[in-house]
Amino acid sequence: MSGTVEEALDLTNRLLRTDPARAAAQAREILAVDRFNADAHRLLGRALRATGDAEGAARAELGAISASTRDPMLVEAATALLDGKLAVAEHILRPRLKANPFDVAAIRMMAELAGRLERYADAENLLRRALELAPAFAAARSNLATVLYRQNRHGEAIAELDTLLDDDPENPAHSNLKAAALGRVGSYEEAIGLYEAVLARVERQPKIWMSYGHVLKTVGRQADGIAAYRRAIEMRPQLGEVWWSLANLKTVKLDDGDVATMGRALEDESIGEDDRFHLHFALGKALEDAEQTEQAFAHYKEGNRLRRESIDYDRQEITGLVDRSIALFTPEFLEARTGQGCPVPDPIFILGMPRAGSTLIEQILSSHPLIEGTQELPDISQMARRLSGRKLKSDDSAYPQEIAALDPQTLRALGEEYLERTRIQRKTDRPYFIDKMPNNWAHSGLIHLILPNARIIDARRHPLDCCFSNFKQHFARGQGFTYDLDDLGRYYADYVRLMTHIDGVLPGRVHRVFHEAMIEDTEAQVRALLDHVGVAFDPACLRFWENDRAVRTASSEQVRRPINREGVDQWRRFEPWLSPLKHSLGPVLERYPDSPF
Template sequence: MKTIGTVDEALGETRRLLRQAPGLAATQAREILRNDPANADAWRLLALALRTQADDHGAEEAELEAIAASVHDPRLIEAASALVEGRLAIAERQLRPHLKEKPTDVAAIRMMAELAARLGRLPDAENLLRRALELAPAFAPARANLATILYRQNRAAEAIELLDGLLGKDPANPAHQNLKAAALGRIGSYEEALAIYEQVLARVPAQAKLWMSYGHLLKTVGRREDSIAAYRRALSLAPNLGEVWWSLANLKTVRLDDADVAAMEQALEADPLSDEDRLHLHFALGKALEDRGDPARSFAHYASGNRIRREQIPYDPARTADQVRRAAALFTAEFFAARAGQGCAAPDPIFILGMPRAGSTLIEQILASHPAVEGTMELPDIPALAAQSGGRDGHYPESLAGLSADALRTLGEDYLSRTRIQRKTGRSFFIDKLPNNWLHVGLIRLILPNARIIDARRHPLACGFSNYKQHFARGQAFTYDQAELGSYYRDYVRMMAHFDVVQPGRIHRVIHEALLDDVEGEVRRLLAFLDLPFDAACLRFHENDRAVRTASSEQVRRPINREGVDQWKPFDPFLAPLKAALGPVLDAYPEVPTDA
């Protein structure tokens, strides 16, 4: 081996040797590291040389040493600081040129993945993390990050598989256990998730957010008092944690007392207080003051919470209106007639869709009390298939016109495959109650022509106000501005009216107020639409102890009542923007005006 001058020259020679003589390359890399043990480039080259020689253990050790050395790079230090402080543009300006020069720097790749995730580019973050793990399979932090990204993309089963591998090597890691419990809850494995939370809390009982997550799951399975106790324990540890206050208020059947109101008002004065805590406190105070019959003060808090949230998330009402216009242009009677007999013939899915807070959870609970129907939750799979069919590139729904019969059938089969993990019983039918699926009725009718679709509809002001006062954990970006909310409701009515014309009788509408007035009559009509025999258990839906994940979980565990019907009326003076945006849809309800 020839004598090398500078470190850069030595690294260049090592790269040349790597292609021709990996053993000599490893020797050269070790020589560099003897004089410069923090040289990340040399560690990376050593790892590559050892991989070539099938020394996987040695390669893994070198890869991890390279990552540890990389964090001392000035550019990565500045990028990390920018990420911590939320200065994402600065972080990106540091990371891009660094990765152009050093494309195999795993630490930088992981940081770029974090940046992508912060910007909401989850598929990009996933690809970056997979690349990091190709380069350094033993890099556990990247594997944990990938599990989180998969979970955030509603791919809980894949996240659990990764987490099981991580927990096999670090079984007591609370972060991995917490994420696994959340993922198990996402696929309906509630008892296993609860057991994990209890194990972790026994070891680290001072974690307020962990108590909150535990409380969420207890609420889902109907353990109301235990849920309240978990939320209260979280507040004893973190009195200003707004999400816990909102979680208590969001139980709907719980009324926060004077001491709670005073504590929340005091929390709002805390400095510093994050926007997340502030908006949750506003929503919780809105609910507490509404329960006290103080609509003016209540609405002021609801409005404050909505303003903060609206500033955080993007929403363009023109885009929704355009999607409805384009869907109406594409999905004609002739379009469906030309594709008759195509798609997946399975009749299993029952879709309950419409606006959030329109009574869909009640309908689901009624149907899930029938021995032939299994309730699941709001499943993300139809929007995911829409994106897969051209949604991310802006060509959806027009892209559906070019799909072959085989492609349509495959999409339907993919939906059934993706949702199979949610099915825990042998019942013939299952419910997908994601409200936003109304935007994809055309896709559903194409890929699953025998699936049943139920449109859950509620009075526009009752539904609109219920959405406005609800802080959603994710999605539903249209609910934080009254005018946008009214526009969205009107677009939804327009879309469903279109399908009433081009596919008459294929969608069954349940008017919430009619269901409350005549439960048995509406349930009989609903079951007849589904070709199911009447079963009296559907009238005793409140006795069903199944898990319910939505905000209405406590309400559907009680017999039918009209408590929520007129809750919007004390707030009527504050709802002018909503009324104006609803236009003729409001006056015509429950009918649909011709100019909707």
């Protein structure tokens, strides 16, 4: 090699276009004198791929990534990411990628940055580019699987994980994520088998024991689920999420020893915020069961405070969405679109507030031989997010106004897209299936337009019972309004406001089930519910607790028992601390079950 390394690299780059074999030879000459030159490794990989040597190209591409770990600029960016200094990392990575768009290590780091900001589409695009440049880059493929999982594209995540597991079949992290994804698409027994295989190889994995407990609980194996949670606690008593998972079974009471262990864990200054707020929620439930009301509320309040600080929730967003929806969905607008959309009647949407009795309604309906229960499906909200045109949270939303620009073919295509995307969740040949995502109330207008023959059921519960039940509940994601009493009241009022409007412009379109009425006269409510769906009454719907279907929500154990009044008026013991909630609910509380709007 003659001249400087920079001149040799430039020559190699030029040779790539005309003579890849000579380019490869030139790159090897550079590496003979500078074996950690990432650019030379990258050029060698591109040259070998152009000559058809895929195996040699893969080695060179991975060599480039390994060499990049010695680059001071990327080390600085990695340190910034590790410290949570995202702006610093971005300031380093953007000019780096502009100067060298083939730097796979930098592309992956930029994808991690996008993922931290929940810009998952951007992260996905970057990771796919990284894999296009270096197909053997396992870390990027693992990241891609995680990003797909977080976008609720579980089937695609499983495909990427299968590729990884073909090369490294005993990788516990990949097996764990695949098992979680299998659970998300209803393949519970396969997920259980995968967890058991992982734990047989690497037993001391408290988080995998916890995940194993989740899926055991989902399929109704409560005793086995509790045992799995307890194994995780034995290994790591400070793991707050597993304590909350145990408390969240609702039918399990934690004892004095558990309370003492959690208290000691909270005194450990080394635990992270995630463990800390989970422990507060679990202690709140344990102390509430022990009728230590004031102490219980103190823990609920602290858990919520910590969780609220860690999320970016803007209460005005939902109010603005409701305002725009009411302005758009007028009788004239809806009348002009009569007969459009996809006419298939398969979906039954159960929507409303979380903790309002929707899981009970789902359990009742899925006990009917014509109706399949799936789970809370994210597809409608993802569609709405796409229609919004937002890339960043700070961007203005074009939703739902953008719906006005959709022609009949597009409305039908969106309905068909929903049916296709949810097909992976259907495990039987029953003609109807349930989508129980509660937040779909905000998209009831969109649902009507793209699926005009779908059934819509609004699960409603007394404002104080419902909102306080949410305040006591820690949700893994997606319910940012539940961590502040004022936010909760405003959200509930906005929900009632939009559903009242839908009742006015689409009379009879939504069937409402009041939780208290379902408890007081179950058979009458069930018959009315089945009439709305359009199926004949079946006595099995009154024996819903005998249904052994999998249930993933927080009410999983409660719906495996006959209807009872245990959840009614639980807020009353906590009334001295609920003034902010009462104030923000305003006339919605005073007029319940009627609407003040």
